[in-house]
Amino acid sequence: MTQRMIGDRGAVLSPEDLAALRENLHEQRLFRQEQLGEIGAASAARTEDVRDRRTAGQLEVSVKLAASARMVLADVEAALDRMDHGRYGSCHLCVRPIDRDRLMIVPQARYCARCQQVKEAGR
Numbered sequence: 001m002t003q004r005m006i007g008d009r010g011a012v013l014s015p016e017d018l019a020a021l022r023e024n025l026h027e028q029r030l031f032r033q034e035q036l037g038e039i040g041a042a043s044a045a046r047t048e049d050v051r052d053r054r055t056a057g058q059l060e061v062s063v064k065l066a067a068s069a070r071m072v073l074a075d076v077e078a079a080l081d082r083m084d085h086g087r088y089g090s091c092h093l094c095v096r097p098i099d100r101d102r103l104m105i106v107p108q109a110r111y112c113a114r115c116q117q118v119k120e121a122g123r
């Protein structure tokens with residue numbers, strides 16, 4: 001059984017962990033693709049009656065939801081690509097391993113917790 005050391009605490013990301021993470025990412029990708037399809041269909045139906053203020057507000061919410069779904073989908077696709085190319089689990093900034101627990105919660109994470117905090121503080 002091949003295991004990969006990950007994280008500062010020496011947590012191990014096993015082949016089973018990687019398989020579970022890959023499955024989670026595939027499920028997230030499918031969910032986001034379906035979500036975008038539904039938002040697109042609903043938005044197309046509402047654009048015919050944009051004069052109604054409530055409909056315009058709903059359209060604005062749909063646009064924001066679609067943008068968010070596209071961002072998450074891009075992150076999921078990028079994580080799957082990193083898995084396919086053996087780069088999964090390394091922080092994009094410090095290149096250290098991302099903690100196993102973080103990946104189990106946010107499998108598309110690009111940054112370790114420390115670098116994520118630094119990045120968010122710099123916004």
